[in-house]
Amino acid sequence: AEMTHLQAGLSPETIEKARLELNENPDILHQDIQQVRDMIITRPDIGFLRTDDAFILRFLRARKFHQTEAFRLLAQYFQYRQLNLDMFKNFKADDPGIKRALTDGFPGVLENRDHCGRKILLLFAANWDQSRNSFIDILRAILLSLEVLIEDQELQINGFILIIDWSNFSFKQASKLTPSILKLAIEGLQDSFPARFGGVHFVNQPWYIHALYTLIKPFLKDKTRKRIFLHGNNLNSLHQLIHPECLPSEFGGTLPPYDMGTWARTLLGPDYSDENEYTHTSYNAMHVKHASSNLEREASPKPMKRSQSVVEAGTLKHEDQGESENTQPLLALD
Structure with missing residues (x-):
C-alpha cells in the first residue's frame, strides 16, 4: 500500500x-x-x-x-x-508558567512503559505549591507534555496511563480546585485531545477528593468513568493493573523513587538548570529574606514533601462498587 x-x-x-x-x-x-x-x-x-x-x-x-x-x-x-487562547499563547516549554510547572514535576513522566506499551504519567498532588503555580499552568504543562509525547506513533496506538497520588494533599489545596477549572481540564483532556487514556488511577485520596470526584462525575463520559480507579491506600489493586516492575517506589514499585526533574530536563534540554531561579531552595531563601514577620515566614512555601504510600493486602475495588453517590459529602465550593 x-x-x-x-x-x-x-x-x-x-x-x-x-x-x-x-x-x-x-x-x-x-x-x-x-x-x-x-x-x-x-x-x-x-x-x-x-x-x-x-x-x-x-x-x-x-x-x-x-x-x-x-x-x-x-x-x-x-x-x-x-x-482558550490565553492558555495556548507562548505554548512552549520555556514559557515561565509552564517551565515552573515542569520543574516542579507536573507532570512526571516515567521513562519505561507499562506491560501494554503505555506511557505512565504521574502527578504528585501535594507538590502543587499554589503560590508558585496556577492550576492553569499545570494544565498547560500537562497538555504540552502530551503534545510532545503523542508525536510517538507507538503511543498513539498504545496510549497513556495517569496516576495521581493525593497523599498529603490538603483541604486548603483542594478548595482551589473549583468545578469550573476542573471542567476546563476535563474538556482539554477527555474531549479535545487525540490520545487513548487506558486508566486514571487515584492513590491515597482523602474524603474531600472523593467528594470532588463525585462533583465532576457528570462531566465524564461513561467510557472515562469506567477507566477511573480509586485505590485509596490499597496498592495491591493498583499492581493488578500496572505491574510493580513499571512503578517507582512511591507506588510500591521496584523502580527507584521518581526524580521530579526527569521530564523537565528532557523537555527543556540545555535550558534546564537545577540552579536557576525556579528551584525551591532559592525561591524559599528569597521569600524568607523579604518576609517582614514570622507570620509571613510561616506562610512561605514548604519544600516538597514526597509521599510514601502504604501497601495493604486487598482486592481491586472499582469506583462504581463504592457506596452510593448521594451519601458522599460534598465540598462547599463556590
Whole structure:
C-alpha cells in the first residue's frame, strides 16, 4: 500500500495491535484520512491549523477509525484552543508558567512503559505549591507534555496511563480546585485531545477528593468513568493493573523513587538548570529574606514533601462498587 509510510517505525506487533484494537487498515489509511479532511468544510467557524496526514491519523487512532468521531475530536481540539487562547499563547516549554510547572514535576513522566506499551504519567498532588503555580499552568504543562509525547506513533496506538497520588494533599489545596477549572481540564483532556487514556488511577485520596470526584462525575463520559480507579491506600489493586516492575517506589514499585526533574530536563534540554531561579531552595531563601514577620515566614512555601504510600493486602475495588453517590459529602465550593 502506498500509504504505509505513515506507519513507518512501528513494530509489527504494534501494527497488528492497531489493526485489532483500532480497526487500522494500511490499505485504506489514505481514504480514511481524506474522508475526515473532507468534513472540515462543515465547520467554517473553526480554524483547522493543521490538516496533514500524520496529524489527522492521530485523531482516527484516538477514535478507533470512526471517521465522524475522529472529525468531531479534531474540531474540538482546535475549538478548545480557539476558546482558550490565553492558555495556548507562548505554548512552549520555556514559557515561565509552564517551565515552573515542569520543574516542579507536573507532570512526571516515567521513562519505561507499562506491560501494554503505555506511557505512565504521574502527578504528585501535594507538590502543587499554589503560590508558585496556577492550576492553569499545570494544565498547560500537562497538555504540552502530551503534545510532545503523542508525536510517538507507538503511543498513539498504545496510549497513556495517569496516576495521581493525593497523599498529603490538603483541604486548603483542594478548595482551589473549583468545578469550573476542573471542567476546563476535563474538556482539554477527555474531549479535545487525540490520545487513548487506558486508566486514571487515584492513590491515597482523602474524603474531600472523593467528594470532588463525585462533583465532576457528570462531566465524564461513561467510557472515562469506567477507566477511573480509586485505590485509596490499597496498592495491591493498583499492581493488578500496572505491574510493580513499571512503578517507582512511591507506588510500591521496584523502580527507584521518581526524580521530579526527569521530564523537565528532557523537555527543556540545555535550558534546564537545577540552579536557576525556579528551584525551591532559592525561591524559599528569597521569600524568607523579604518576609517582614514570622507570620509571613510561616506562610512561605514548604519544600516538597514526597509521599510514601502504604501497601495493604486487598482486592481491586472499582469506583462504581463504592457506596452510593448521594451519601458522599460534598465540598462547599463556590
